[in-house]
Amino acid sequence: MIQETYKISVALEKDGTGILQKLDIILENVRNSGAYQRARGVYIKMLMAQVPLKEGEEIDKLVRERLPKAAVAGMTQTVIFQETREKSVLMSICYFEQASVTILYHEDPLEDYGEAGREFGQRIAQIKDAKAVEMFCVAMNTDLSPFIMELSRGHEEIPFYGSLAGMNRDPALLENTEKFFSQEQIGLLFKKRTDLENYILGDGFHMSGIVMAVFSGEDLHVQLDYLLGWKPLGKEMVITEAPNTTCVSSIDGIPAVKIFQKYLNVPLSACFLMNVCDFPMVMRRDGILIARTPPIFDEDGRLYFSADIHEGEHFRLAYANPQELLLESENASKKMQEFHPDGIFLVICPNRTMFLKEDAHLELAPYRRVCPQLIASYGPGEIYRYRGKGGMLNSSLLAIGMREGACPETPEEEPAKQPEFFSNRIIPLSARLAAFLD
Helix, strand or coil: CEEEEEEEEEECCCCCHHHHHHHHHHHHHHHCCHHHHHCCEEEEEEEEECCCHHHHHHHHHHHHHHCCCEEEEEEECCCCCCCCCEEEEEEEEEEECCCEEEEEEECCCCCCHHHHHHHHHHHHHCCCCEEEEEEEEECCCCCHHHHHHHHHCCCCCCCEEEEECCCCCCCHHHHCCCCCECHHHHHHHHCCCCCCCCCEECCCEECCEEEEEEEECCCEEEEEEEECCCEECCCCEEEEECCECCEECEECCEECCHHHHHHHCCCCCCCHHHHHCCCCEEEEECCEEEEECCCEEECCCCEECCCCCCCCCEEEEEECCHHHHHHHHHHHHHHHHHHCCCEEEEEECHHHHHHHHHHCHHHHHHHHHHCCCCEEEECCCEEEEECCEEEEECCCEEEEEEEECCCCCCCCCCCCCCCCCCCCCCCCHHHHHHHHHC
16 A cells, blocks of 8 residues: 655635646646556545535546546635645645445435435445444535434444545625624525535535545555543533524533633633633543534534434533643653554544644644655544444544554664653643643
8 A cells, every 4th residue: 555645735816727727737747647457455544625516526537538447535624724825735645556446425314314224234244354444424404413323333352434525615694793692694604505615525526425445455444542631620511502503502401602611611602612722621432431512502502413312311521731731742752653554544623623722733734754655634523433432523633544464573672761841942831730730
């Protein structure tokens, strides 16, 4: 397996012609390369940032025309918290000697997500030597958890991972300076066919549904790591009213949003998410901790989520130490290095970027040392299901390593000294407080 990753970008004000021209040159070189011609399977992962629908569709069409041998999948990236004046395409091409990739797609809306998951689980069972499934989903209110649970049932040794498609452009409604969002505005965010120009790629170009890329091969090996890093703190609370799986009305019998006012002194303002992202709600499911961060609230004090949360569920607020978060990634990358991956896919919650701020790139750096051509994707919710654990996630980092063939034997190395991330500057207050709590 060989992984090659390219970034093509133009100024935000320009049309898509520049990207198409640059992309066409790359695709022509790929098509004539020995790696493409020799590969039994080719997988192309596409990540779009601030690329409008029409231009995204043209890009998708060009890739398929130029590289008909390739299986193509991807999505729009979350760009809402990034200060960027460019539109870009991140494209990672994986050439497999023997492995192959099968693309499955189911269109939204679904009447029964559980039943649909079972049907696709049966289709995966028919794929010989299936080793991993990457998933992309568009629409924030899609009830994806039962789909994931049923899809993975009977495939406990197959890692399932992926992301919800990010909001491709900064919608005007998110520049709201009022204290809360109206039900109409929330409807724009959570309706199945959005006006936010987010989309996914699979067997074609889609504005709704679920794409699954199934990796298979007798000699294909996969390692999946799940990192959270937040620790529960303080009083345990309970969800006392939840009208659906992405909305919470009350916690401990009071309007849900008041929990953040009461315990964190968070004002009800347009900066709500920025103020609560450091302290996600964490709960234990299937023996692991998972997090939930509410991006918005409404005038009645209801909280809205991009992943499932249930009435009667218990949780606590959590904290993290930035240095420990980065050390966890550093240590996990060392284990990944022992796996000797030929390629790496990272799935990262934008909440980690907001929390780590200018140090966010340090989470990727140790993985880049292992695999310089890795690709990292960002969306409003992460998908993780492996060995009966996980589901929809927030605030996490997933690292997926792939390798064809046996793990090479390498001599043992001296343990590297742990890096000191804040040794030459003032330690952030949040890091000092987290160290005090520990």
